[in-house]
Amino acid sequence: MPASWTRFRLYAPSVRKFGINVEQENYDALIRLCMHSNGQPLLPHLQEIYIEVGFSEAGMVSAQGMQEIFEILLGPSLKAIDFRDVGQGGASDEMALPSLTEST
Numbered sequence: 001m002p003a004s005w006t007r008f009r010l011y012a013p014s015v016r017k018f019g020i021n022v023e024q025e026n027y028d029a030l031i032r033l034c035m036h037s038n039g040q041p042l043l044p045h046l047q048e049i050y051i052e053v054g055f056s057e058a059g060m061v062s063a064q065g066m067q068e069i070f071e072i073l074l075g076p077s078l079k080a081i082d083f084r085d086v087g088q089g090g091a092s093d094e095m096a097l098p099s100l101t102e103s104t
Contacts, residue, residue: 005036008033012042012043012044013043013044013045014045015043015045015046016045016046016047016048017046017047017048017049017050018043018046018048018049018050018073019049019050019051019052020049020050020051020052020069021052022051022052022053022061022066022069023061024061024065027061027065027068027069030042030068030069030072030073031068031072034072041075042072042073043073043075044075044077045075045077046073046075046077046078047077047078047079047080048078048079048080048081048082049073049078049080049081049082050082050084051069051081051082051083051084052084052085053083053084053085
């Protein structure tokens with residue numbers, strides 16, 4: 001993965017918005033990326049996270065896995081976290097939970 005990791009590190013500082021459907025395969029990919037990060041933020045200038053939930057039990061990530069996802073993605077430049085419910089039909093609807101937004 002060295003060539004891919006070099007390219008990832010080149011573009012990672014440009015990422016301001018990031019969306020993830022929290023399923024096991026996406027969680028596994030984030031964990032693999034973190035193994036190469038040497039404790040550095042994965043996306044150092046990330047400002048907004050969109051998290052899609054509402055997946056099947058078969059692909060569910062544990063509560064500990066969700067905590068690890070937040071630890072991987074949370075950083076000092078983060079301004080908003082938006083939870084979206086994709087439900088069983090796969091269409092994204094915003095959940096009743098409000099976004100956690102930095103007030104200015």
